[in-house]
Amino acid sequence: MTDKLLLRALRGETLPVPPVWMMRQAGRYLPEYRATRAQAGSFLDLCYTPELAAEVTLQPIRKYGFDAAILFADILLVPQALGADLTFVQGEGPRLSTIASAADLAKLGPVDEIDATLSPVYETVRILRRELPEEVPLIGFAGAPWTVATYMIAGQGTPDQAPARRLMYGDPQTFEALLDKITQATAHYLIRQIDAGAEVVKIFDSWAGALPGTVFARYAVEPIKTILAAIREKHPDVPVIGFPRGAGGNYAPFAEATGVQGLALDTSVDPAWAAKALQPHVCVQGNMDPLLLVEGGEALTRTARQIRDALSGGPHIFNLGHGITPDADPDNVHRMLEAVRG
Numbered sequence: 588m589t590d591k592l593l594l595r596a597l598r599g600e601t602l603p604v605p606p607v608w609m610m611r612q613a614g615r616y617l618p619e620y621r622a623t624r625a626q627a628g629s630f631l632d633l634c635y636t637p638e639l640a641a642e643v644t645l646q647p648i649r650k651y652g653f654d655a656a657i658l659f660a661d662i663l664l665v666p667q668a669l670g671a672d673l674t675f676v677q678g679e680g681p682r683l684s685t686i687a688s689a690a691d692l693a694k695l696g697p698v699d700e701i702d703a704t705l706s707p708v709y710e711t712v713r714i715l716r717r718e719l720p721e722e723v724p725l726i727g728f729a730g731a732p733w734t735v736a737t738y739m740i741a742g743q744g745t746p747d748q749a750p751a752r753r754l755m756y757g758d759p760q761t762f763e764a765l766l767d768k769i770t771q772a773t774a775h776y777l778i779r780q781i782d783a784g785a786e787v788v789k790i791f792d793s794w795a796g797a798l799p800g801t802v803f804a805r806y807a808v809e810p811i812k813t814i815l816a817a818i819r820e821k822h823p824d825v826p827v828i829g830f831p832r833g834a835g836g837n838y839a840p841f842a843e844a845t846g847v848q849g850l851a852l853d854t855s856v857d858p859a860w861a862a863k864a865l866q867p868h869v870c871v872q873g874n875m876d877p878l879l880l881v882e883g884g885e886a887l888t889r890t891a892r893q894i895r896d897a898l899s900g901g902p903h904i905f906n907l908g909h910g911i912t913p914d915a916d917p918d919n920v921h922r923m924l925e926a927v928r929g
């Protein structure tokens with residue numbers, strides 16, 4: 588359907604009211620999410636149980652009427668499908684087996700076996716395409732190779748991604764072989780999500796800002812170009828949103844060099860600058876501070892309108908600069924929507 592607002596914006600249309608969705612819109616700030624997660628047992632059980640993963644994807648659509656749904660899964664399912672051990676430690680985040688050498692890398696499984704683990708995700712996509720309202724498109728997603736590699740190398744989240752940067756300098760052969768493997772797996776995974784019914788895909792490079800400028804083109808841009816080329820070959824009309832979080836001065840070169848249709852802005856980007864420097868070339872998605880959904884009040888309404896108005900002259904999808912946090916007040920989401928749509 589060509590009249591879905593999100594798809595129109597991604598095709599470059601300037602709309603009177605921007606489509607709205609939120610990163611992590613299915614998540615712990617919602618009591619109904621917490622209930623379904625408890626029913627599933629663990630976060631990973633939730634990701635791999637298609638009926639429940641579809642249910643949590645639909646919860647924020649029913650409650651708020653967002654203009655897009657995002658598949659419920661995680662960027663770390665790809666490493667797990669490649670053979671990494673993965674657990675989520677309550678209150679601490681992910682833990683994975685680490686990759687510190689060529690020998691560790693050699694223990695991973697082949698890319699053409701990842702569907703043995705990931706097929707429930709494709710089933711979630713198929714359920715969602717049946718159950719979502721006609722006007723709500725489904726966004727599939729994956730992590731960018733660099734960001735996924737940072738978790739696979741360190742075995743957990745790190746403040747500065749130092750373990751990955753050290754491997755990059757100390758053993759570039761292993762580092763690049765890992766990046767290549769993730770790139771091939773990610774292209775395959777996203778194509779399968781689209782085959783199953785995803786209408787847009789988003790690539791989360793949450794740690795792009797940790798890549799030194801000397802290697803940004805090589806390790807942030809190149810893998811994403813490879814993934815885009817593979818998608819285009821099979822699905823030339825499916826738009827891709829890139830999120831090089833923290834890229835700063837590399838936002839414009841990233842958009843130009845990768846050719847993404849949508850560029851997700853983090854909170855640090857000034858929307859007035861984005862309107863001039865980015866919007867003439869690409870649909871931008873951004874970028875309200877998620878903390879405003881905790882704090883609420885006048886600041887929330889004012890900032891939401893400020894972003895909407897600054898970006899009203901070109902293609903824009905209203906979103907947050909990062910994921911909504913578990914301490915956000917669900918009522919503030921209504922307030923945000925009233926501010927943007929009102």
Ligand SMILES: Cc1c2[nH]c(c1CCC(=O)O)Cc1[nH]c(c(CCC(=O)O)c1C)Cc1[nH]c(c(CCC(=O)O)c1C)Cc1[nH]c(c(C)c1CCC(=O)O)C2
Nearest residue numbers: 610611612613614630657658659660661662680791793910
């Ligand atoms: C880096 C990253 C991850 N996962 C993701 C990223 C990139 C985006 C970003 O920068 O935030 C992406 C992601 N993770 C999740 C989604 C689902 C779709 C949605 O946005 O609603 C998406 C798109 C569910 C999730 N992924 C996770 C949760 C919380 C799990 C829970 O219920 O306990 C959810 C809803 C867990 C997760 N997953 C990850 C971490 C570091 C953590 C632990 C930290 C945390 O708890 O927030 C890895």
